[in-house]
Amino acid sequence: MTLDAPPAPLTAAARGDLAAQARADGVRFLMAVFVDLTGKPCAKLVPVEAAEELQYEGVGFAGYAVGAIGQEPCDPDLVAVPDLASYTLLPAVREGLALVHCDPHVEGQPWPYAPRVILKSLLEKAQERRLELYAGAEIEYFLVARDADGKLVPADGRDRASRPCYDARGLTRMYDHLTGVSSVMNELGWGNYANDHEDANGQFEQNFAYADALTTADRVITARYLISTLAERRGMTATFMPKPFADQTGSGMHLHLSLWDDGEPLFPGDGAHGLSTVARRFLAGILEHAPAMQAVLAPTVNSYKRTGATSTRSGATWSPRRATYGGNDRTHYVRIPDGNRVELRGGDGATNPYLALAVSLAAGLDGIDRELDPDVPDRPELPPTLLHAVDALGADPVVAAALDAAGPGVCEYFARLKREEFFDWHGTVGSWEHDRYLTAF
Numbered sequence: 001m002t003l004d005a006p007p008a009p010l011t012a013a014a015r016g017d018l019a020a021q022a023r024a025d026g027v028r029f030l031m032a033v034f035v036d037l038t039g040k041p042c043a044k045l046v047p048v049e050a051a052e053e054l055q056y057e058g059v060g061f062a063g064y065a066v067g068a069i070g071q072e073p074c075d076p077d078l079v080a081v082p083d084l085a086s087y088t089l090l091p092a093v094r095e096g097l098a099l100v101h102c103d104p105h106v107e108g109q110p111w112p113y114a115p116r117v118i119l120k121s122l123l124e125k126a127q128e129r130r131l132e133l134y135a136g137a138e139i140e141y142f143l144v145a146r147d148a149d150g151k152l153v154p155a156d157g158r159d160r161a162s163r164p165c166y167d168a169r170g171l172t173r174m175y176d177h178l179t180g181v182s183s184v185m186n187e188l189g190w191g192n193y194a195n196d197h198e199d200a201n202g203q204f205e206q207n208f209a210y211a212d213a214l215t216t217a218d219r220v221i222t223a224r225y226l227i228s229t230l231a232e233r234r235g236m237t238a239t240f241m242p243k244p245f246a247d248q249t250g251s252g253m254h255l256h257l258s259l260w261d262d263g264e265p266l267f268p269g270d271g272a273h274g275l276s277t278v279a280r281r282f283l284a285g286i287l288e289h290a291p292a293m294q295a296v297l298a299p300t301v302n303s304y305k306r307t308g309a310t311s312t313r314s315g316a317t318w319s320p321r322r323a324t325y326g327g328n329d330r331t332h333y334v335r336i337p338d339g340n341r342v343e344l345r346g347g348d349g350a351t352n353p354y355l356a357l358a359v360s361l362a363a364g365l366d367g368i369d370r371e372l373d374p375d376v377p378d379r380p381e382l383p384p385t386l387l388h389a390v391d392a393l394g395a396d397p398v399v400a401a402a403l404d405a406a407g408p409g410v411c412e413y414f415a416r417l418k419r420e421e422f423f424d425w426h427g428t429v430g431s432w433e434h435d436r437y438l439t440a441f
Helices: 016-025 049-055 115-127 168-173 175-187 212-233 277-288 290-297 303-307 355-371 386-395 397-403 410-426 431-437
Strands: 029-035 041-047 059-062 078-082 097-106 132-146 152-154 193-199 204-209 235-240 254-261 342-344
Touching: 016 049, 016 078, 029 049, 029 078, 029 410, 041 397, 049 059, 049 078, 049 097, 078 431, 097 115, 115 212, 115 355, 115 397, 132 212, 168 175, 168 204, 175 193, 175 204, 175 212, 212 235, 212 355, 235 303, 254 277, 254 355, 277 290, 277 303, 277 342, 277 355, 290 355, 290 386, 290 397, 290 410, 290 431, 303 386, 355 397, 386 410, 397 410, 397 431
Parallel strands: 029 097
Antiparallel strands: 029 041, 059 078, 078 097, 132 152, 132 204, 132 235, 132 254, 193 204, 254 342
16 A cells, blocks of 8 residues: 555546446446345346436335345335446456446435445544545455365365465466456456465455445455356355365455545554554554454354464464554554554455444544554453354444444344354254264263
């Protein structure tokens, strides 16, 4: 990240007529996309002939059928209203296809359970203080397949090294997939700058330039869709599951965060690690609220198989267990690569980017408002399970308020869903229990 002002996203004004723009681009169908609280992408295909209706009236969904978005079967439709600034051509997926991210509405009002609406509410509150959040996201994932016995394995059968990270041969064997994704990112103007083999067999990472927080969150959702679709085309499954293999490193989604004021970066300074006082207080807020934030940053039962790991085949987990910070040291919860940003390393592949950025912003602003000091000794350990994280969320009014930023009840609903998820898993009986208990007594 440089000190130059980040590039501005394409504006809605530049594409004020969705139908005309789509026709000029040879688009035949528009995919109207939004995500639920779990990050599940939901969409309808809208023919270009109905693009004007999509722009001005939106497109309807049965909200309860969507999933975790706060509706019952009797509730009115969700209406997805497109954000024209997010219009994205996707000919690499299908010729004549474009995508547009949407904000769900109910009866004409933004729906408070919609993650994109939540993030926009937090960003608007920050803008009232002349503050703007910029973010970069590192997307890690596995390319997997099933063997003849149905066992999950790396899609590359020759990817067996005990230390495969950055391996040139493993990278080259996935050249077509990785360069295909990279080319799409660059055609879209995202600025893909690196693609690598990560620490586990079958694990990869693809990076693109930072942008304003909403644009970055949209791009994470789009990138997951692109990666998954292009992998399927080659007979593979791309999974963002935090830890698909017990003996290997899991997948993170690290967020690089910075605050700006009218195009001027606020984080560089002459304090420790090159940070300003504002940056240190922002950082302190994240550390203060880390246990509750983990319910959002590590939102699945499987997430805590990653953060709780004590060893892997490679010898490192790359997953923090305490709310610590430091310089260019990847074992911390927050790493400071340079004075321009802080890197939040608590998130994983299941992270909903809208919610993650919303709670990060709320925590950081709380640190600024309360003039918190990051150098507090004996920071607590991070929650060991999803249930512990949800309990921490319920006890943290700042993070809870972030989820409720667009309307009340969202945090309580989210916490209930996550408790149910934990106990659904806890109620299953698996091979570990058979191996340990079947003949033990």
